[in-house]
Amino acid sequence: MFLHTCHRIEWYTEKADAYSPIAELNGASEIFGRINVTARLGQIAAGVKSLIVGDHLVFQQVLESGHRVAENSAIGSVFSTAIALASEARHRFDIAPIVDYSDILGVLRVANNETSGPVKRLIIIGGGMLAQSIAVASGSSYGEVVIVTRNPTRLRRSLIARANGRPQPFVTTARNAAEAYTDLPFDLVIATTSANETYLNNLSAIANSANVGRALDYSATPFLPVATPNYLHISSDGIMQWVSELNRPVQVRAAYAAAWIAEQLAHSNRKWVIS
Secondary structure, three states, X not given: OEEEEOOEEEEOOOOOOOOOXXXXXXXXXXXXXXXXXXXXXXXXXXXXXOOOXXXXXXXXXXXXXXXXXXXXXXXXXXXXXXXXXXXXXXXXXXXXXOOOHHHHHHXXXXXXXXXXXXXXXXXXXXXXXXXXXXXXXXXXXXXXEEEEOOOHHHHHHHHHHXXXXXXXXXXXXXHHHHHHOOOOOEEEEEOOOOXXXXXXXXXXXXXXXXXXXXXXXXXXXXXXXXXXXXXXXXXXXXXXXXXXXXXXXXHHHHHHHHHHHHHHHHHOOOOOOOO
8 A cells, every 4th residue: 555645755655575566665764564564654644744733634634545545454444443543542642733834824924914015925836635725715715716737627526525615726727827927926835846947947936936925834845945035945944853842741641542543552452343
């Protein structure tokens, strides 16, 4: 099973000597044994190992990864148990962040008195769960929200499915965004993974536009090689320390949840399944 979350790539396999299809993972640290692997996956899904403890996206990301695995396989069994434990742990210990990934931009704007003045455009680079979540959370704060992705058609379908009557962001390609949507002041969110050179060039044109206001980068590796005054990476300038402080009560509960998941696997004969 291939697991790709906002800041994590892992490969789960039944064969101890198997090579990962992701070259970067070959030679990485490994965990062996059904109990250890199930505990880890359950803790990841519960959000207790996330950069922002308890984040709302990771459970769904694990769930989607596991749905591509055969239920009657060993990995399918690990997945089912881990998801059931994670779901129970999140509920039992109230694992939900006070400030989540999608909240950071709004909190920064309030903290820096950026909510007054002309209503800006927000450009979000990326089409995954994180980008979509930020678009939904920011819809009421900006006059226009534009999402840049490599597959606009697929993203439009996804956004329609989760709209619930909310206004839809405009979805376009990087080339079109660079040419048509950087003419006015805008804030920028970068929430994308690796891309080909042409795509990266178009994204760079957006990120380096003279009209960029605040730029917030959620990518695992900073997108801009040289920081600018308005550019903040998720790990820079004390952002995560600040978010962690706001989420401190959740971190305490998360530590208990992580221990509880491990304990259920080590000392219980209960058959954990998805309910």
